[in-house]
Amino acid sequence: MTEGIENLIYDAARKEQDFEAFIGRIKSKRFTRTRIQRMLTHIFTGFTWEKLKSFKQPSYLRLLGMTDSGRQYLHAQKKNISLPVISRAADLADNSMGKLDIHASSLYQLGLGSSNHKKEFTTPPIYFG
Structure with a gap:
């Protein structure tokens, strides 16, 4: 993750009760829904740049x-x-x-x-x- 999005994700996870509201709190022109979902998938599965490079x-x-x-x-x-x-x-x-x-x-x-x-x-x- 780059550009401080981890702070947005953490804040949204603490404040929102459902997935749609969670994504809506993070989504912006810079961070599209698809990009956020891809990041969350990588977090959830533990997939890192190091694994990709391996x-x-x-x-x-x-x-x-x-x-x-x-x-x-x-x-x-x-x-x-x-x-x-x-x-x-x-x-x-x-x-x-x-x-x-x-x-x-x-x-x-x-x-x-x-x-x-x-x-x-x-x-x-x-x-x-």
Whole structure:
């Protein structure tokens, strides 16, 4: 965070009772809603410039879903893909970028406030056959 916005965030957190009022107290021409939300996401997940700099490049590709043609393409190209293709959270257990991904997803799940939503990392990739 730069330019003293941490003081605005702290002050708004002490004075406001809901998220919209909290954002409204901080928002300005200089600090847009989107920028504030991005900062808060970084604070909430513990993501720092140091972590960003430690990730030189992606360490995996995460498979979320596929069609028949996508499945055929992956099968044909798997030797040409330089990064591992991950479809299960267990495959990320020893990966620092993957751990951050799981952590952020878990925090997002908490924010949904409902047990009816499937956890992103326990749901297998979607197959459109």
